Amino acid sequence: MTKTISAILLFLFCIQLPYASEKDKTNLSLLKELDRTIAQKPFFQQQREQEADSIKSLLKATSSLESKYELYGTLFGIYLHFQADSALHYLERREALTDSLRNPSYKNDLRIARAEVLGIMGLYNEVPEQLEQIQRESLSEGSLLYYYYTSRTFYGWIADYTRTNDRHKYIAQTNAYRDSILAVTPNGIDHNIVLADQLIVNGNPDEAIRLMNDELTKAQGTESAIYILYNLSQAYAQKGDTEKQIYNLSQTAISDLKAAKREYISLQKLALLMFEKGDIERAYKYLSCSMEDAVACNARLRSVEVTEFFPIVDKVYKLKIQKEKQITRTLLISISLMAVLLLITIVYLYRQMKKLSFMRKKVSAANEQLQEINQELSQASKIKEEYIALYLNQCVIYLDKLDTYRRSLAKLAMASKLDDLFKTIKSEQFIRDERKNFYNEFDKSFLRLFPRFIESFNGLMTEEGKLYPKSGEILSTELRIFALIRLGINDSSNIAHFLGYSLATVYSYRSKVRSKALNKEEFEQQVAVL
Template sequence: MRRYYYSVYANYYAYLANYHQVEELDRKYKNLSDLYRDSVFMLLPPGTDREIIFADKLIFSHKPEEAIQKLKEQLRTNKDTKRRVYLYYVLSDAYAMCNDSISQMYYLAQTAIQDLHMSVREYAALQKLGWQLYKQGNLERAYNYLRCSMNDAFDCNSRLRFAEIKDYSIVVNKAYIDMQNQKYVTMRRTVIVTVMLVVVMLASIIMLVYWMKKLQRMKRLLAENNEQLTITNHNLAITGKIKEAHIGRYLSHCVEYIEKLDQYRRSLVKLAMASKIEELFKTLRSEKFIKEERENFYKEFDRSFLDLFPNFVNDFNQLLPEDQRTYPKPDELLNTELRVFTLIRLGVTETANIAYFLGYSLSTVYNYRSRFRLKALHGKDLFEQEVMAL
């Protein structure tokens, strides 16, 4: 009972020293606690408990290295779980005085593990470990350990442990809340930035799709233009060949016509030299030569025009009602009516020029033009424009 009595007073004055704010009283209570610890030490038989009290006294006397040596000797020999818990805890205090925070946290962790195995809820190791972790910057684990210590102290109604944890918990909780707030702010910024990036990405995708479709349309249009250009080039090449052929035909026709005129001149000269005056005058008065040449010219013109516009007759008649359409006779390429509009298709629009070219009277050409304009399916004002577009 005396040993128990001294032990209670040693702990009593140790707690008073820890929780007192006056430095002079702090020294006083620590000295009293040490005196009672000596009394306990004198009454204890040799063994682990006596070595633990002695190590505690060495720590109080600022000799932590000696305390560590003695405590580790006991750890090697003593396998009792309850005694090892005290050895771990006092070792943590010794390393704390040596400023070895890693070893201190190790032995605090060992103490907390043993407390857990023995279902002890009124403990001091876990809260000290949490505080050390806080000082090391491991705020998440520090908060969890102190919260667990607070809950256990509250559940087992340990007011002393609750008071010990309270100071630590206030600081750690504030730091933890600040960290969570910072995480929330960071997360909110991240969400905002992510949303903005998603919006930008969606806009980029929309623009990309838009430009891809536009590019496809441009490619398709370019392909169509290239195809049309190829057709145009082909038509131009054909047109060039046709022009070459018609130029050659025109030159041949001119040479042929010059030869005919020369033959005609020679025949007239022969008649004059033979003094066949009546026959000469008869020949000069005859229109046979002119008529034949005009017919040959019309045939050559018809052939050349239809080489350039092979579908002109059918296309021209599509502009007229069925009962008003005109077609050349079987032995003709074009008739007189069609020739008027072939010249309009070639850009000769003046009535006088058409009449002069075809050898018709102005009234004849005018009547043809007026008659077909009145028959046109799409109106007389558009008829000749449609003819020029054939």
């Protein structure tokens, strides 16, 4: 019976497992929005085509070579991450105009653009050839920055997908070009985006997150926001915070799709996270969308990235569909029995857990009381032993001193030195000296028992109310009063008798010290347990 119930519980747990990670309402809401955006993808792509068509209409209407050169550049930008073949076509149209325009800077810019689009298309053997032809010393500030971005992106891709010993070389080149970008980019959002990427690579995700969160509010509604969100996802991935990684990747993917981009990485990474979290359906949907877009864009790198694990997801997805059909049939037959058994199990476990919790509380309370009692008994025993020893020792000392004092008086009487005898009898010096010695012994014994008493006592006082013994003292009068309270002598008349003070004096000392305590109402109770 127990084994059957356990098997049923495990079965139900496995069914619910894929959905357990979606408890975060914000992430679930974003994932649903992403699902809707994927469904609307044809609409956003149609908008991109319409934008390109409007530029093509302007091309037909202009005869200016310079205007055509600029419009071809606009079309290159529209198609770059949308349809790489078309982007390359319009780049070649621009190149055809360079001889007529006779602007030397155009050739370098076109080589950089060609390297960029060839990289997207996965033609990596041709990219270095383009980059090596560029004369960096003749580049304008904007073109130089474009060159650094293209080189950093290219070597970053090569480093990610190289499995040979050359990988470290490509990583070093990627880092070098990132440093160059930072060196020439003025302070602002673009500079901080690259800086955050550097911080993540160098293992400082917390600083990258702080920097990107500061910039995100400024970049809302701009293309820069996409890069900021992607940086945040990478930083949280490094920290192992999957939920926040999903949150930022979801927003990045939504922005990519709404911008009608077909060459992207965010949706693929999100698909892998969904697969790891057990949401096979979304993983399959996101990978299918990524593959479709990569093929349409002719972005070979992205196609390779998807095909690396798409067969695994596809196989698991199909198995999941089959299992869901089997489970549905099984559940339709056995759901009633499982519900009854589950209810019985829950009631039984609840009662047992309630009993166990009650017993644990009782045992815990008893243990705490026992520990407190043992501690108090141990301390009381130690105090008793210390002060019994002190009491016996003082009795012996006083007997010896009284005998010595008696002999000195007897000598004075036998010598008929009556004046000296009466003078000695009337003198209080003997009593003062003995009282002083007694207090010294008391102070020493007390501090042996409670070595941290002065420090703990001052911890209860305000700064100006803290008490310390003067030079030559062990305990001051005020400290000695509260030492007696710590020993359980709380009555002012007993304290006054012990110290040889008037009752009013003891009241005055206690009131004065209490007025400078942090907690005046409970001060003496706190002292009693120091």
